[in-house]
Amino acid sequence: MRALPLRTESVSDIVASYSVIHLRTTELGAAFHEFARVLQAAGHVLVSAHEGEGEGEVTEFLSHKVDLAATFFRLDDLASSAVDAGLEIVIADSRQPYETEGATVRLYLEAATPTT
Secondary structure, three states, rough: OOOOOOOOOOEEEEEEEEOHOOOHHHHHHHHHHHHHHHHHEEEEEEEEEEOOOOEEEEHHHEEEEHHHHHHHEOOOHHHHHHHHHOEEEEEEEEOOOOOOOOOOOOOEEEEEOOOO
16 A cells, blocks of 8 residues: 555545555555555545554454454544645544444545545
8 A cells, every 4th residue: 555556646546445454553644645646636535444542463353363463543643644645535434333343433534636
């Protein structure tokens, strides 16, 4: 996400569904700059993440052993990274977890390239 193998302004939309959790907090800005670089005019990026601070580790998921480290974010972190990359915030929202999900609050951000 920090060095996408795509031409500048070559993508209409990006969906980053729980993928930024695999970045460290310090790498989030670089990812949003890449999103902004490859998006066409009026392009949108949708990002979802888990709310919190720091990193967490998971060793089991859906009854399978896994080795996963994930970064937790604040909604303000996602939004400010998008704005710093030159994107405009369309929606910044969160929701409580469903009964069948883990205990973290879910974050959702939609940002777009300026339409000037």
